[in-house]
Amino acid sequence: MKKNVPSIINAWCMYDWANSVHALVIVSSIFPVYFSATALSASGTPEVNFFGAQIKSSVLFSYTVSVSFLITALLIPICTAIADFTGKKKRFMQFFCYTGALSCMLLYFFTKETMLSGVFLFGLSLIGWSGSIVFYDSYLPEIATEDRFDQYSARGFSLGYLGSVLLLLFNLSMILAPQFYGITQKSLPARISFFTVGLWWILFAQIPFYYLPSGNADKEKSGNWIFHGFKELKKVYGRLREQPYLAKFLSAFFIYTMGLRTVMYVATIFGANELKLPSQSLIITVLLIQLVGIAGSYTFAWLSGKIGNIYALMIGVAIWIGICTGAYYTTEAMEFYVIACTVGMVMGGIQSLSRSTYSKLIPENITDTASYFSFYDVTEKLAIVIGTFIYGTVEHITGSMRNSILALLIIFVIGLLLLYRIPSRKVYSFELDRNKN
Numbered sequence: 001m002k003k004n005v006p007s008i009i010n011a012w013c014m015y016d017w018a019n020s021v022h023a024l025v026i027v028s029s030i031f032p033v034y035f036s037a038t039a040l041s042a043s044g045t046p047e048v049n050f051f052g053a054q055i056k057s058s059v060l061f062s063y064t065v066s067v068s069f070l071i072t073a074l075l076i077p078i079c080t081a082i083a084d085f086t087g088k089k090k091r092f093m094q095f096f097c098y099t100g101a102l103s104c105m106l107l108y109f110f111t112k113e114t115m116l117s118g119v120f121l122f123g124l125s126l127i128g129w130s131g132s133i134v135f136y137d138s139y140l141p142e143i144a145t146e147d148r149f150d151q152y153s154a155r156g157f158s159l160g161y162l163g164s165v166l167l168l169l170f171n172l173s174m175i176l177a178p179q180f181y182g183i184t185q186k187s188l189p190a191r192i193s194f195f196t197v198g199l200w201w202i203l204f205a206q207i208p209f210y211y212l213p214s215g216n217a218d219k220e221k222s223g224n225w226i227f228h229g230f231k232e233l234k235k236v237y238g239r240l241r242e243q244p245y246l247a248k249f250l251s252a253f254f255i256y257t258m259g260l261r262t263v264m265y266v267a268t269i270f271g272a273n274e275l276k277l278p279s280q281s282l283i284i285t286v287l288l289i290q291l292v293g294i295a296g297s298y299t300f301a302w303l304s305g306k307i308g309n310i311y312a313l314m315i316g317v318a319i320w321i322g323i324c325t326g327a328y329y330t331t332e333a334m335e336f337y338v339i340a341c342t343v344g345m346v347m348g349g350i351q352s353l354s355r356s357t358y359s360k361l362i363p364e365n366i367t368d369t370a371s372y373f374s375f376y377d378v379t380e381k382l383a384i385v386i387g388t389f390i391y392g393t394v395e396h397i398t399g400s401m402r403n404s405i406l407a408l409l410i411i412f413v414i415g416l417l418l419l420y421r422i423p424s425r426k427v428y429s430f431e432l433d434r435n436k437n
Contacts (some may be wrong), residue, residue, distance in 0.1 A: 005369050011211030012143055013156040018204035019097070020160030021167045021197045022129045026104060028264060029286040029367040030171060031122070032191040033279045035061060036272045040110055048115065058273050058401070062266060062392030063140030064119055066385045068126035070406040073381040075127075076134050080374035083135065090214045093135035097205050100128020108191045134377035138369040139212060141359045149356035150309070154301035157352040161290045161297070167200050170289055180300055197320070226235050239363065240375060247359045249310075254379045256317045256415030259324070260350060261344065261380070262387035266401075270327075275336055275403045285340045300349030301356075308424030316350040317416045324409035328402050387411070394424050404416030 026030065039048045039057035047054050055063075083089040087271040103125035110118030117358065144152050171193035174181055177190050240246060271277045271285070304312040326339050355376075362372045387408070 003143055004148055005143070008143050008211050009155075010153055011208045012136075012139055013152065013159050014210040015114040015132075016156040016206060017161030017163035018208070019100075019129060019132065019136075020164040021200050022100060022104060022125065023160075023264075024164035024168055024286065024290060025171060025193055025197045026107075026125060028267070028289075029168060029283045030175070030190055030193050030264035031107070032061065033272060033282055034110075034187070035118075035122075035420065037279070038110070038118075038187075039115060050116075052120075056396070058266070059392045060119065062169065062388045062395075064123050065126060066389040066392070068123040069130060069156065069381040069384040069388075070126050071123075072130045073378045073385065076131060076355065076378055076381070077371075077374045079131070080134060080138070080371050084369075084371045088214065089135050089138065090209065090212060093132050094205075094209060096128045096131030096135070098128070098202065100125045101186065101205075103198070104129060104201065105195045107194035107201035110191065116356070130377070130381055132422060134373050135378065136208075137355055138373035140355065141362060141364075141369055142213070145375045146360055146364070149359045150301040150304050153359075154297040154349075155427070157297040158294045159350045161293045161348060163200075163204070165287060165290045167196060168283070168290070171196060172283055172287070177278075193423040221311075229354050230279040236369075240372075241360065243363070245422055246358075247276050247355065248418070249361055250375065250379050252415055252418035253358070253376075254383050256313075256320070256350075256412060256416055257354070257380050257385040258319060258387035259411040260347065261384045262391050263320075263323075264347065264406060266388070266404075267340070267343070267392055270401050270405075271336055275330070275333065277333055277336065281333065285337055288337075289340050289347070292341050295345065296349040297352045298344040299345070300353045303349075304353055304356075309353055310419060310422045313353055313357065314344045314416060314419045316353070316411055317419060319346045320350075321409060321412045321416065324405050324412060328405045328409070349410075350428065361374035 036057055039060065048060060050060055079092050083092045106121050107118060107125070110121065123336060128308045140153065159349055171189070172187035174183065174192060178184070181189075183189055183192075240250075271282045272279070277285075300312055300316060303315065323339055323342055325345070326335070326342075330336050332341060358373075358376050362369075390407055390411075391401075391404040394407050395401050398404075
């Protein structure tokens with residue numbers, strides 16, 4: 001298909017606008033605060049009875065994230081391979097999108113009395129969100145040329161930040177001034193927020209669903225879908241092994257994403273439980289992170305154009321090491337806010353650049369992009385599983401989130417060392433040209 005078509009590119013970016021409200025409202029701001037305030041024992045301590053076991057609410061939150069992404073990691077390779085074989089990539093993207101969005105809407109009914117179902121719906125929303133993202137990401141090499149990957153990836157993340165901020169502002173106004181909306185029940189503004197996330201997600205997703213191609217619909221298909229799905233996956237895995245830099249990048253990506261995404265999922269819980277920050281302050285902090293993240297996405301896209309993707313990623317990971325060091329010693333609210341703004345600068349930038357870097361490293365003009373991106377997204381999901389499990393386990397054993405932060409710091413150091421093994425394309429190309437001359 002023709003690439004760099006403005007209407008298709010803009011529609012693709014709009015899925016970031018549609019789904020990022022889940023990452024902001026459900027994962028990072030309102031839901032974690034609501035969860036901490038709701039998942040309490042009868043005496044008011046942050047411990048709950050979960051299927052007969054007493055567990056801290058923050059640990060339960062981490063483990064829910066871990067299990068959800070483990071399920072996604074098991075499902076996605078099969079789904080993407082079948083999608084490539086059948087040419088129904090958009091159908092799979094829609095299925096996961098609607099699953100996640102409807103789960104968010106049902107969180108409206110999450111109270112102390114329905115905690116178990118609330119945890120289940122939260123996990124299901126994560127599965128739907130992460131499952132749809134793999135198909136969304138896989139469209140990038142199909143609709144854009146390599147020289148535009150960084151630019152379009154940054155545009156998508158920026159639109160996601162902007163859209164999620166707009167919805168969060170509305171939700172925040174309900175929480176801070178419920179009387180303006182005629183709301184008297186204390187928990188109702190937060191629960192309405194969860195419903196609006198699902199509604200927003202479904203409505204704006206219709207734009208990419210209308211413009212994006214369905215997949216390889218003209219591909220010849222015969223035989224059993226599942227059998228050929230595994231065959232497709234095996235074929236792509238064989239090609240991946242023939243790409244040395246791609247394999248090295250995935251190993252580095254696996255490690256530094258383990259730290260990055262874990263921070264994203266537990267930062268609000270850390271502020272609420274460790275620093276005892278008020279709910280409004282935590283939500284406003286997350287809002288600032290999103291606004292700073294817009295600048296961060298474009299900054300790292302610009303930086304990659306100057307020094308290459310790998311060197312730009314190394315700078316980002318080095319900053320994350322500094323963030324973890326600072327967070328370990330953080331005791332005051334202002335220190336937390338400064339660290340949060342720094343997180344905003346590198347969070348979106350590294351995610352955007354990681355997606356475009358992988359797009360550059362996979363072979364050109366391939367038709368089975370969903371299968372290729374399944375390895376990227378499974379790597380990411382397994383990283384989240386292990387990262388959040390390590391974070392929760394260290395806290396469970398030691399009783400302190402600060403020790404968990406030290407574990408994340410070590411993870412980022414290992415990720416930086418693994419990135420160092422890969423030549424940055426900008427520098428690599430320069431050396432080739434110099435040797436020719």
